[in-house]
Amino acid sequence: MRQLGLIISHLFLLSWMPWVTGGNVQLTVGNGAEWGEWGQIDMCPEGHYASGFSLKVEDSQGGGDDTALNGIRLYCVDPNNNVNGDYATVESSVGRWGEWTPVKWCVSQFLASFMLRVEPLQGWGDDTGANNIKFNCSRSGAELEGDGMEWGSWGNWSIKCPEDAICGLQTLLEPPQGTGDDTALNDVRFFCCN
Template identity: 40%
Template sequence: MGFNMMYDDNDAKEADRTGLNVINISCANRKGTRVKNQRSVQSPLGGRGHWTGDVICPRSNGIPLFLQSFELMVHEPKQSEDDTKANVVRFTCRDSHWKQQPKSIEKHIAGAKGQFGKSSEKCPKDSAICGLQSRVEGHIHHGDNTALNDVRFFCCRFK
């Protein structure tokens, strides 16, 4: 249904920015109503930062759209500068029967570095993104921290 990100954009000189730290997915039933006992799924809390705010899939002709696929913006490591690795996630929303046109949603992060990778495979009809697995770098006391490095999303069929 939607997502939120924890992002570290500390722009102080000499600061070790970590970029994207956490992804939180909002859950909903097939009618687009948030599920009370399963409000969200999120990657482990990593590093630091602030929540960027919920980004929700829009409705299309009154029909709810759901997270179906994603692209991850990644900043490739460079020895001479502060590395952040994953920086932004962009999702494609679509209705469960694929009758409506897909819509892209993302939270723009000013100054985020990197390139979007290839789009993931979309969830099958009558399903949506419902879970995730992430690779998070633990805190390094003396070195360059990157926090969230990669993510994999899983699809679940609507009940």
């Protein structure tokens, strides 16, 4: 029993550690759902960082099949040349259901860490996977909560980008299941640039 506790503690600590791939620190959380396949990595243009985000969310379907969170879009700005409010957008795989919510911004700051709201496996019930996301702003530590759904519970915060900010993402998306139970977006990884 004691050994099982040590293994669980070790796995929990590993879930908090960033992975380093391609020179960019990768931020992850341990509570994402596991259905689907990882989409393409999409990165901000060089020298740009994510300062805002919006979500693609399907509202409650009543007695129908709910998918909740279907996509995450990052709004990337150049900190040295943002006088006109110009930005670029990046997104990884996106589900077909829902509408894009208004953009939420870390004003004069960047997205630095995140947490996910995820509904656990429902057995014979309607699974939705990831439902919402929160980001932490780089300098003030302010929290921005997305306009996602309320099912499930919040996990732990990822680590913060060690330098600068989030500059890219990759989403885990389940493709449409036909007459089966659709979940759409289930997990996400973010990348930090310096």
